[in-house]
Amino acid sequence: MTAKNELIVEVTRGDMVESRHRGACVVVDAAGRTVHAWGDADRIIYPRSAIKPLQTLALIETGAAGGFGLGPGELALASASHGATPEHVAFVSEWLERIGLGSGDLECGGHEPMDKDAAKALARAGETPGPLHNNCSGKHAGFLTTAKHMDEPTAGYSKPDHPVQQRLLAMLSEMGDADLTSAPRGADGCGIPVIGMPLSALALALARMADPEGLDGDRADAANRIFAAMTENPRLVAGPRRFDTVAMEAGKGTFAVKSGAEGVHGAILPALGLGVALKIDDGSKRAAEVAMAAVLDHLVVLDGAAKKAMAAFLEAEVTNASGAKVGVIRMADGWAD
Numbered sequence: 001m002t003a004k005n006e007l008i009v010e011v012t013r014g015d016m017v018e019s020r021h022r023g024a025c026v027v028v029d030a031a032g033r034t035v036h037a038w039g040d041a042d043r044i045i046y047p048r049s050a051i052k053p054l055q056t057l058a059l060i061e062t063g064a065a066g067g068f069g070l071g072p073g074e075l076a077l078a079s080a081s082h083g084a085t086p087e088h089v090a091f092v093s094e095w096l097e098r099i100g101l102g103s104g105d106l107e108c109g110g111h112e113p114m115d116k117d118a119a120k121a122l123a124r125a126g127e128t129p130g131p132l133h134n135n136c137s138g139k140h141a142g143f144l145t146t147a148k149h150m151d152e153p154t155a156g157y158s159k160p161d162h163p164v165q166q167r168l169l170a171m172l173s174e175m176g177d178a179d180l181t182s183a184p185r186g187a188d189g190c191g192i193p194v195i196g197m198p199l200s201a202l203a204l205a206l207a208r209m210a211d212p213e214g215l216d217g218d219r220a221d222a223a224n225r226i227f228a229a230m231t232e233n234p235r236l237v238a239g240p241r242r243f244d245t246v247a248m249e250a251g252k253g254t255f256a257v258k259s260g261a262e263g264v265h266g267a268i269l270p271a272l273g274l275g276v277a278l279k280i281d282d283g284s285k286r287a288a289e290v291a292m293a294a295v296l297d298h299l300v301v302l303d304g305a306a307k308k309a310m311a312a313f314l315e316a317e318v319t320n321a322s323g324a325k326v327g328v329i330r331m332a333d334g335w336a337d
Contacts, residue, residue: 006039008332009280009287013318018327021287023263023280025295028203029273030211032177036298038335041200045279046186048194048260052139053079053226053268054175054205058167059142060222064149068099075229076236077138081259083115083239084133091236092137099141099148106131107158108140108190115239136190138236143192160185160193169195175208176201189261199277202266206275210268227268230256243289243313247296250309255301257292259285265292269301286329289313294331 011019024039034041056078059065065075074095082088096102110130113119122129131137143157143164150163157164173180176197184196209227212220230237234248237258247257256268263280265288276295280287293313296302302310318327 007278007280007291008335009284009290009329010332011286011318011327011329013327020332021263021280021282021284023278023287023291024199025276025278025291026200026203027274027276027295027299028200028207030204030207030214030275032200032204032207034200035274041203042198043279044184044196045199045202045264046184046188046194046196046262047202047266047277048188048262048264049081049136050202050258050260050264050266050277051172051205052081053209053230053256053258053266054172055079055139055168056142056226057171057175057219057222058164059146060225061171061218062146062150062167064142064146067149068145070095070145072225072229072232073236074138074141075226076233078142079226079230079258080138080237081114081135081244082138082236083118083242084113084129084135084137085115085118085239086121088138088236088239089132092132092141095138095141096144099145101144101148101154103130103132103137105144105154106134106137106140107156108134108136110134114242117240134190136188140190140192158190158192165193169193172197172205175205177204199279203275203277206266206268206277207273208275210270210275211273227256227270230258243292246313247293247310250306251301252306255296257296259288259292263288265289267292267296269299271301272299274299286316290316290329290331294335298336 007023009021010017026041027036147154178201186194188194209223212223231253234245238244262283265278267276316329317325
């Protein structure tokens with residue numbers, strides 16, 4: 001059931017294909033069996049924010065989530081790349097206050113809100129974006145919560161040698177069955193370590209969240225809670241009009257998706273017991289979203305209503321400055337053969 005041809009996403013303008021984005025995708029089950037593969041499934045990638053649901057496992061496993069009474073909203077935000085809407089910012093701020101900390105303890109830095117309306121509102125108010133507006137502030141709040149619960153230093157929690165990051169590295173190795181001791185390393189956009197891993201290992205880790213029967217009881221429970229939190233609160237995972245929120249709202253609890261920077265995307269499919277990992281070579285977000293929508297459709301997890309809701313991603317419009325449609329972004333013919 002594998003196709004060695006690469007994923008190819010075409011961008012048309014008028015009568016011709018103007019650009020092409022190439023990539024790879026692998027779909028595996030919790031035993032590590034490859035169900036589908038396009039391109040090089042074992043290529044080494046930085047998984048970026050696509051691993052946030054996996055990183056949230058430690059928040060629950062350490063007892064930190066229970067110790068501080070965190071609910072589905074906090075678990076969704078810990079797994080999120082949120083848009084910094086007022087809801088997102090208030091939620092993270094209240095969470096930090098609950099654990100006795102504040103925005104100054106976040107080590108993610110600040111950037112303009114990913115939600116366009118939130119960014120405009122901030123600019124109109126003459127305010128400068130801060131750490132709470134960082135799309136990763138929920139994840140970082142989770143790291144701080146774990147450090148507080150484990151009686152570890154909160155300062156420096158983003159450093160590679162901090163116990164918070166060491167736990168995450170061990171968990172990622174276990175879930176993906178990958179020896180990451182000599183893997184490539186770098187720094188993510190929010191300042192935490194980023195570890196290179198095979199695309200297939202990322203898919204396996206997500207498959208084990210989809211079908212956690214082979215995990216120990218605590219981890220299996222954590223995986224189920226994170227999936228439920230994301231699918232019950234899709235607006236917290238991304239925000240209005242953004243792919244992850246639109247897709248999970250359309251899926252109505254049947255799957256979870258999580259995007260990452262530089263054209264990475266992952267999916268958790270409990271009904272099929274599968275994990276999906278996707279990487280677009282040139283890092284294109286527009287191509288990754290079209291490709292992930294197409295893979296979800298190919299795996300028959302989108303019913304008629306969901307396909308209608310996802311239409312803008314299954315074939316995205318290219319518009320000019322006047323808003324007129326001048327082309328489309330679509331999968332190349334024969335990609336699934």
